[in-house]
Amino acid sequence: MAMQLIDNVVRSQSELQAIRQDLHAHPELRFEEHRTADLIARTLTQWGIPVHRGLGGTGVVGLIQSGDSKRSIGLRADMDALPIRETNTFPHRSQFDGRMHACGHDGHTAMLLAAARHLAATRSFDGSVVLIFQPAEEGGAGARRMIQDGLFERFGCDAVFALHNWPGLQAGQFAVAPGPMMASTNEFEIRVTGLGGHAALPHLTVDPVLIAVQIVQGLQSIVTRAKKPVDSAVLSVTMLHAGDITNVIPDQATIGGTVRTFDDSVTDLFEQRIRKISESTAQAHGASAAVQFQRTYPATVNHPREAEFAARVADDIVGADQVVRGTEPTMGAEDFAFMLRARPGAYLFIGNGDGSHRHAGHGAGPCTLHNASYDFNDELIPIGATFWVRLAEQFLR
Numbered sequence: 001m002a003m004q005l006i007d008n009v010v011r012s013q014s015e016l017q018a019i020r021q022d023l024h025a026h027p028e029l030r031f032e033e034h035r036t037a038d039l040i041a042r043t044l045t046q047w048g049i050p051v052h053r054g055l056g057g058t059g060v061v062g063l064i065q066s067g068d069s070k071r072s073i074g075l076r077a078d079m080d081a082l083p084i085r086e087t088n089t090f091p092h093r094s095q096f097d098g099r100m101h102a103c104g105h106d107g108h109t110a111m112l113l114a115a116a117r118h119l120a121a122t123r124s125f126d127g128s129v130v131l132i133f134q135p136a137e138e139g140g141a142g143a144r145r146m147i148q149d150g151l152f153e154r155f156g157c158d159a160v161f162a163l164h165n166w167p168g169l170q171a172g173q174f175a176v177a178p179g180p181m182m183a184s185t186n187e188f189e190i191r192v193t194g195l196g197g198h199a200a201l202p203h204l205t206v207d208p209v210l211i212a213v214q215i216v217q218g219l220q221s222i223v224t225r226a227k228k229p230v231d232s233a234v235l236s237v238t239m240l241h242a243g244d245i246t247n248v249i250p251d252q253a254t255i256g257g258t259v260r261t262f263d264d265s266v267t268d269l270f271e272q273r274i275r276k277i278s279e280s281t282a283q284a285h286g287a288s289a290a291v292q293f294q295r296t297y298p299a300t301v302n303h304p305r306e307a308e309f310a311a312r313v314a315d316d317i318v319g320a321d322q323v324v325r326g327t328e329p330t331m332g333a334e335d336f337a338f339m340l341r342a343r344p345g346a347y348l349f350i351g352n353g354d355g356s357h358r359h360a361g362h363g364a365g366p367c368t369l370h371n372a373s374y375d376f377n378d379e380l381i382p383i384g385a386t387f388w389v390r391l392a393e394q395f396l397r
């Protein structure tokens, strides 16, 4: 089956592709998306779309209204780049040393702009389309900031949706699941305080190194013995710091790592057990342990009804055999999770292909997210934009 793309959207591809490549060449880090936000606001204004700025700092909201229905749908694109030095040498490579659009948020912005242009020109829906251009997805929780700044009080949104380009999934394919799509991320730090001294006189010390090693081993028992086997979770200790020299037992040792889950109750269990194992192990040896546990992003969990609705919209565009339902969730994380806690909605993957789309001069690495030789696949612009348009039109029928 040939893809059912909107002709107008296809015709505007070269213009939108130019915008996408311009964004790629001028990447901005979280909460610093000033040029990006200016470009988005200017472009929307040119197309007759009213713009609201300042939510979440650099966030931009465009509002397209039609008819008199009070219903509204939120479509979200993220705008920020990553602190990565790009290895691509093609003409639209990053002009800012040490910054790069390695997660395709330039493409997310371009796809939503392409849709906005068509929706504003045709307005074949009844209600409001809320275009949400969000800052700081990469670790800054820009979605939460926009919500705190009144996104949903001001603009409603009976449902919210987001797309993320997905390398490895073929261009022209979509993937979605009715529940978890991405994991929660939680960071922990455990500071073990013992009593330092001479390495040859351990009986006069409380050795925090030995205790830290026992804690690290004990933590893995949470994964294998404490959580239910059918609940997914990963705990990785990624930092273990102690001591400076071979003949001194240090006073302190520090352990750091991450916990990822798909469910708050599982996160609660991990936090309790990390505290208990750390404090009790330290206490057993006459030391103490101070535990910090920080919840960064909750799990991104789709609402089944909205996930199926979005999947059906994709079916009509690319064919049902190109829409993967029940896709395996990843242990990565995404701050659209905050929006899905506030409103029903769904987060979908749109296939970015395997990298063969890249222009001459791309870096030697694979075309995967957060890789220095990554580039968004511009062929997705009309596919993603058609999806946004049809999703809005059918939601606001």
Ligand SMILES: [Zn+2]
Residues within 6 Å of the ligand: 102, 103, 138, 369, 370
């Ligand atoms: Zn990313």
Ligand SMILES: [Zn+2]
Residues within 6 Å of the ligand: 103, 104, 105, 137, 164
């Ligand atoms: Zn991303």
